[in-house]
Amino acid sequence: MSDSVPDGLPSLIHELREFVRERDWEQFHDPKNLVMALVSEAGELAAEYRWVSNDEADAWSRTPANFDRVSAEVADVGISLMLFCERTGIDLPSAIRGKLAVNRVNYPVEVSRGRSDRPR
Amino acid sequence: MSDSVPDGLPSLIHELREFVRERDWEQFHDPKNLVMALVSEAGELAAEYRWVSNDEADAWSRTPANFDRVSAEVADVGISLMLFCERTGIDLPSAIRGKLAVNRVNYPVEVSRGRSDRPR
Amino acid sequence: MSDSVPDGLPSLIHELREFVRERDWEQFHDPKNLVMALVSEAGELAAEYRWVSNDEADAWSRTPANFDRVSAEVADVGISLMLFCERTGIDLPSAIRGKLAVNRVNYPVEVSRGRSDRPR
Amino acid sequence: MSDSVPDGLPSLIHELREFVRERDWEQFHDPKNLVMALVSEAGELAAEYRWVSNDEADAWSRTPANFDRVSAEVADVGISLMLFCERTGIDLPSAIRGKLAVNRVNYPVEVSRGRSDRPR
Numbered sequence: 001m002s003d004s005v006p007d008g009l010p011s012l013i014h015e016l017r018e019f020v021r022e023r024d025w026e027q028f029h030d031p032k033n034l035v036m037a038l039v040s041e042a043g044e045l046a047a048e049y050r051w052v053s054n055d056e057a058d059a060w061s062r063t064p065a066n067f068d069r070v071s072a073e074v075a076d077v078g079i080s081l082m083l084f085c086e087r088t089g090i091d092l093p094s095a096i097r098g099k100l101a102v103n104r105v106n107y108p109v110e111v112s113r114g115r116s117d118r119p120r
Numbered sequence: 121m122s123d124s125v126p127d128g129l130p131s132l133i134h135e136l137r138e139f140v141r142e143r144d145w146e147q148f149h150d151p152k153n154l155v156m157a158l159v160s161e162a163g164e165l166a167a168e169y170r171w172v173s174n175d176e177a178d179a180w181s182r183t184p185a186n187f188d189r190v191s192a193e194v195a196d197v198g199i200s201l202m203l204f205c206e207r208t209g210i211d212l213p214s215a216i217r218g219k220l221a222v223n224r225v226n227y228p229v230e231v232s233r234g235r236s237d238r239p240r
Numbered sequence: 241m242s243d244s245v246p247d248g249l250p251s252l253i254h255e256l257r258e259f260v261r262e263r264d265w266e267q268f269h270d271p272k273n274l275v276m277a278l279v280s281e282a283g284e285l286a287a288e289y290r291w292v293s294n295d296e297a298d299a300w301s302r303t304p305a306n307f308d309r310v311s312a313e314v315a316d317v318g319i320s321l322m323l324f325c326e327r328t329g330i331d332l333p334s335a336i337r338g339k340l341a342v343n344r345v346n347y348p349v350e351v352s353r354g355r356s357d358r359p360r
Numbered sequence: 361m362s363d364s365v366p367d368g369l370p371s372l373i374h375e376l377r378e379f380v381r382e383r384d385w386e387q388f389h390d391p392k393n394l395v396m397a398l399v400s401e402a403g404e405l406a407a408e409y410r411w412v413s414n415d416e417a418d419a420w421s422r423t424p425a426n427f428d429r430v431s432a433e434v435a436d437v438g439i440s441l442m443l444f445c446e447r448t449g450i451d452l453p454s455a456i457r458g459k460l461a462v463n464r465v466n467y468p469v470e471v472s473r474g475r476s477d478r479p480r
Binding site for chain 1: 128129132135136139142143144145147148150151152153155156158159162163165166168169172173174177178180181182187190191192194195196197198199201202204205207208209210212213215216217218219220222223224227229232233234236
């Protein structure tokens with residue numbers, strides 16, 4: 001994400017809100033429907049990677065045609081997520097910071113290093 | 121998302137990167153695995169809303185206990201999405217702006233107003 | 241599901257196995273990839289219902305064009321699920337019966353009646 | 361899936377229907393909600409495999425503790441899928457056979473052998 005446009009997020013939210021309002025789509029965008037949109041967009045992203053092996057996933061993602069297609073899918077996920085946060089009044093950066101604080105407790109550095117499972 | 125911290129996104133990405141690096145988790149975070157993490161977190165968000173009806177979804181989301189739980193799930197989705205973008209080199213705001221431009225063509229205001237389906 | 245073809249399941253599994261074998265696709269069908277296929281197919285099914293309200297969902301599903309499209313998506317989910325079970329050696333009916341036994345304990349009739357949440 | 365209980369599927373559907381009816385849960389089980397349940401259960405299955413590499417996925421799945429946990433998640437996916445089919449009147453084996461016929465046309469053996477992408 002870009003460091004060069006520090007005011008990017010609020011103006012992006014504004015653009016999304018306008019896009020929806022012009023089309024009178026708020027009626028479809030209750031939180032439940034937006035979550036369904038989010039999971040379906042996440043599923044499309046998963047479809048791109050289903051037959052790509054772990055070993056090839058980084059290189060595959062850098063291939064220009066794949067990069068463009070994946071970027072478009074990621075954008076759809078991001079749009080759904082931002083619309084959901086907008087509708088429910090969740091401040092996503094704050095929510096992420098809060099969750100990171102929880103994760104720092106649940107996954108202490110000394111016991112979690114190099115381990116993907118949650119410590120018991 | 122907050123208007124009050126215009127430089128929030130880059131610093132948030134920095135925090136996430138540190139969290140992962142300290143735990144030596146880059147080895148697990150290839151794009152394929154991060155997409156699986158994303159869909160599983162999106163699935164947990166869907167679990168919250170599966171028995172909530174459309175009519176109740178807005179009010180349900182505002183109830184403090186639900187709001188907190190949903191915020192935590194949304195944060196997990198956001199974290200997975202940001203880690204994926206970080207790993208693959210996708211600038212999420214740019215990708216979203218690009219997709220919005222495409223959507224403006226695919227869903228012209230005059231024919232899409234009040235219709236949830238894609239014009240043929 | 242049909243009562244008229246009691247031996248339908250084993251022969252269906254046989255057909256699926258042949259379809260995969262003829263195309264030499266076992267190489268792509270490790271359990272991880274099949275789970276990604278499953279979530280992406282489930283996401284396509286979710287895409288069908290994202291803007292359909294709860295109140296309309298039954299009638300909408302019976303409309304012939306929707307029924308056919310949804311059936312095709314459901315089939316994809318079913319195929320992914322059966323291929324996953326085939327690959328991992330899980331007997332799906334047995335697994336379902338085992339989970340139902342667990343659910344009968346976790347959701348006793350007398351306290352769960354008419355309530356969608358899990359008893360504490 | 362078991363060859364030993366050829367009449368397993370109809371009796372399993374009957375058990376599921378009873379489980380739901382006893383708890384008066386039909387009110388929650390419209391097709392939209394059941395799809396949300398399905399994607400959330402599929403997401404839980406994806407959670408199990410997110411940090412498992414392709415190379416280890418088969419062996420990992422056979423480890424008894426993993427096998428049991430995965431079986432329980434797969435059962436939840438299967439239950440959601442069967443409840444959805446029951447509610448919408450979709451005969452899953454028939455739907456799968458229909459989709460296989462379509463796939464045989466879309467993925468001819470001679471051009472699809474050893475290739476995971478769809479022929480153009």
